[in-house]
Each structure stands twice: as C-alpha cells, then as structure tokens.
Amino acid sequence: MSIVVTRCPVAKKVLPREGLVDLTLHCPEIARQAAPGQFVMVRCEGFTLRRPLSICDAQGDLLRVVFEIRGAGTAWLAGVEEGEALDILGPQGKGFELGDVTRPVVFTGGGIGIFPLLFACRPFRQQGTVLLGFRTAAMVALTDDFRETGADLRLATDDGTAGHHGMVTGLLTARLDERPCAAIFACGPRPMLRATAEEAMRRGIPCQVSMEQRMACGMGACLGCANKIRRPDGAETYAHVCVDGPVFDAREVVW
Amino acid sequence: MVTAPRLSVNIAGVTLANPIITASGAFGFGREYGALFPLSELGAVTVKGLTLEERAGNPPPRVAETPAGMLNSIGLQNPGVDKFMREELPWLKAQGTVIIANIAGNTIGDYCAVTERLTVSDVDLLELNISCPNVKQGGVAFGTTCENAAGITAAVRRYCTKPLIVKLSPNVADIAEIAAAVVDAGADALSLINTLLGMRIDIDTRRPILANNVGGLSGPAVRPIAVRMVWQVRNRVKVPIIGMGGVAAWEDAVEMLLAGANAVAVGAALFTDSYAPVKIKQGLVEYLERNGIADVNALVGAMQVNS
DSSP, X not given: OOOEEEEEEEEEEEOSSTTEEEEEEEOHXXXXXXXXXXXXXXXXXXXXXXXXXXXXXXXXXXXXXXXXXXXXHHHHHHTOOTXXXXXXXXXXXXXXXXXXXXXXXXXXXXXXXXXXXXXHHGGGGGGEEEEEEESSGGGXXXXXXXXXXXXXXXXXXXXXXXXXXXXXXXXXXXXXHHSOOSEEEEESOHHHHHHHHHHHHHHTOOEEEEOOXXXXXXXXXXXXXXXXXXXXXXXXXXEETTTTOBEEEGGGBOO | OOOXXXXXXXXXXXXXXXXXXXXXXXXXXXXXXXXTSOGGGSSEEEOOOBOSSXXXXXXXXXXXXXXXXXXXXXXXXXXXXHHIIIIIHHHXXXXXXXXXXXXXXXXXXXXXXXXXXXXXXXXXXEEXXXXXXXXXXXXXXXXXXXXXXXXXXXXXXXXXXXXXXXXXXXXXSOHHHHHHHHHHTTOSEEEEOOOEEEXXXXXXXXXXXXXXXXXXXXXXXXXXXXXXXXXXXXXXXXXXXXXXXXXXXXXHHHHHHHHTOSEEEEOTHHHHOTTHHHHHHHHHHHHHHHTTOSXXXXXXXXXXXXX
16 A cells, blocks of 8 residues: 555535535545545645545545535635545555454444544444434434445434434443444544543453544654554553554553 | 756765755655655755654644644654664665754753764764754753854764754844854854744633644745845855755745755645655756756855845
C-alpha cells in the first residue's frame, strides 16, 4: 500500500441533512487500496492545512466521504460541485482490524463519528450490530446505508427524539447482555469512546477505537496529532493519530 | 541549445545541488515525503530537532490553523540523537541529498553533547536551534539576547568540526544584532526565521486551542516578516543565509533570494502540498530561464532598494 496525492472529480454530491455533505469521488488510486477506518487529507483552496476526513465507504473506483460543515475550510469544501475535482492525499492511517467477519460484533458510533463505521460494518452483514448515538433526531444520518448492509441498527438520542433516550453506551450494555459479541469497534467523541472501552474491558471483549486530533501533515512527519498511549513496557508515550491510528486498541489508550 | 541555469549553491563549504531545502520539523527524518518524491530533488533536508535524550513532546492539541498559516507547539518530540544516528541517518544518507541536523536542548551542556555526536556522523551541516518557542527551558531563551546567543554558539563551536548554522528567532528587537553576535562567536551560516510566538483562543471554551497555550506561527502569514529580516541580516553579515518563513511558491523563493538568502527552506507549505519543494524548484528554474539568468547565485541579494 502506498499513499498517493491525486486530483479526483466529485461524481456525486448529496446533502443528507442540513450541515452535512456526502461526497462520492472517482478516485481509483485511493479507493482500490482503502481499508475501513483509514482517512484522506483533502486540500481546501486558500487554507494552509488539509482537512482529514474518514473514509465512509470505498467500492470499486469510488470513494465516499461524509463531513459536517464546521468552519471556513469545510464550508469551502461544501461548495465543491459535481464534476469539479478535489486534491486528495491518502489512504492514510491504520484502520480497523476486522478479523473473522463471520463473528458477531458490535459497532458504536456517535455524532459525526459514525461515518467510518459504514465501511467497517459491511463485511459483517447480519452479524453486525450497529449502535449509533446522536444529540437529537434532526442529526440522525445514513441510517438507510447502515440498514442496507444487513446490520441490526439501533439508535439513541440524547433528548429521546429518536430511538433510545440516552447514551449509545446504554444500547451497548443492552446488546452485550443479549448475546455474545466477539469484538467492538467504536468511533465518536472521546467520552463515548472511553465509556465503550471501559464496558468492553469489564466484559473482556476486544475493542478498537478510532480517535481524532488536530492534524497538520497527516503523514507522520510533523508529529502534530499526538495521542497518549501506554507502550507494552508500561511507559506512557505519544503516538500519532495519522500513522499509529486513527484506530487504536482501546487497552493502549491513556484516557 | 540553451544550457540549463546553474542551480547549485554553497553553504559554508558544502555544495547543495539546488537552493531548495526542507525546514526542520516539517519533514521528520525524510521517510514520509521520501515515499512521494526522491529526496535527491532537494538541495538539502533539515531533520527534526534532535536532543540528547528522547523527548515525548507537549500534550495535544499541538497544532491549530490560522489565517494564512498555522500554530504549532510540538515541543521537540524526537527519539534522541543516538537513536536518530542508529535508525534514521543510514537511510537518509543513502537518499543522495545534503543532510542538515537541527540540534536542541535544555542546557548548553546538552547542546554540546549532541554536537559531539553529530560532528563525527554522516550529517553534512549542523543547525543550532536557539529559537524554539515551544519548550520551557532553553530553546528560545538562548536566542533572544546577543550575550546568550553568542555564548551558546561559542560553546557548541568548540565541539563542532562541521559547518555550523545558527537558526535565529524572530521574537527579538533587533535580529541583525543577534546575527552579528553569533557570527562573531563562530557561526558559519544563519537560518532565519524560526516561528513567531502566537496564540489562538477557543471562544466557546474560553481556553487556548493549544494545550501549551502558545505556539509558533508559520506559513505565508509570516513571510513578509521573514523577507524583511533576511534583508536586514544580509545587510549586516557576510555569511550564507538560509531564508525561511512562509515560502509556499517559487515566487516566494525568488523573493527570499533577492532579499539576500543563499538558499530557501520550505516548511508549512508541505502540509498544503506535499510536492511544494519540488514545484518551487521547477518554478525557480523556469524563472531563471525566462529571464536569461545563467546562475541562481546571481539573484542573491540582487534587490535594489528604493532610495
């Protein structure tokens, strides 16, 4: 596998809800070698730093990224239309180690952390349980895509306007009480990841978490995106989200 | 057939195939960008700042974007000089480019110990970092007064048998004074500028974005300051200057050379465009050809000031 920098045309642009942009890019060089949990760095015209976006899906020559408009950079990106090209660097990072996809597994996602889970859950089909948490019903997105994979999809919202009223970790506890789970894969806000990791560790279930940090080079050179981990020898050190992650074994993360 | 313009430059006795260098900290030890283009395209590679012992660096967040630039407070995370020499230098040496080792530390003794090791290694030049704004001890404190800057330069000079570059801080009242002091103390060449101390605040949390509160500003936002300082230092000292600070395009490199730099380093622009140094070199060649300039050295300090 090797990282490439390439210009790829936007094949399809959809706005799943207000503030959310879903881009499908014609990008064979990256799409064909992308693994679930990896990300790309997208250049935004007029900005010094590229924006890291997790790969939501990769099928054939097409690469899909979904992002929320957060600031001026993503606002620029949201203005790119079908047929226009984006400058993309990737695929980058260490993704999810899915293991045997015939085992029953659980995915927990929160907010804008749900996107990389679509690519990751697909090979598990009916064996995957996908638990997604959002602030409120208006923020819910991509549920049809997740259902299409065959996964058992369950929702939670902080205000109870859709699905379970409460945290996604409430759904996790219920699911783990129901039937066996061979592994947990999580992506979302740090407190959600921590709660997921703690529940997994209590039950002795392997857990991988996808983390984020402010990033500059996105390729391991600048050491900007530090994430504290515990080395096998017990010493704490800074790993980097861009090359050592974004997916980490939950046991090595220093919360 | 028109002969290609001469691109090679001389920095303190070391010949660089061209004047485009990568700046310390933006380029790691070369492996990451070396996967995208041959490092032999570059005049030199300046490696990440090296300290005597391994350093973990500062807590995150360590970077934040700014208008036309970015802040960083990496805090000199590096594996230590010995591990660099064992695990990184042999690979880098085989890439066919000049190697500049950036050295840092908390005390003068640390700097000297790092110098002692590197001066007998395969690196070609040493760059003394007395201008890092992101560490509590040492770093920028050595670079903000003539007395301290000259003192550490003279101390390191005694251990250094390779050409010694001193990298200057822009966070000073008169950079030409500091430049003159370190040249008198034995510097063979100068790098300027390091980053400018800056800050960004998250207005929702009412906290600085960087965990270290403050960090070094780089990128196009600082370029006019860098150009002005290169010009001021060129007017004061004769030694070679490596100009840096916000160079993102070939036009910026030409500006640096005209202001008096003998070579130009590229840092933050790598994050926007991984191929920036290669494109800058190509653009420079085309500029020389278009203008019938046979030797890039003819541009150095060739600016005519207004009277």
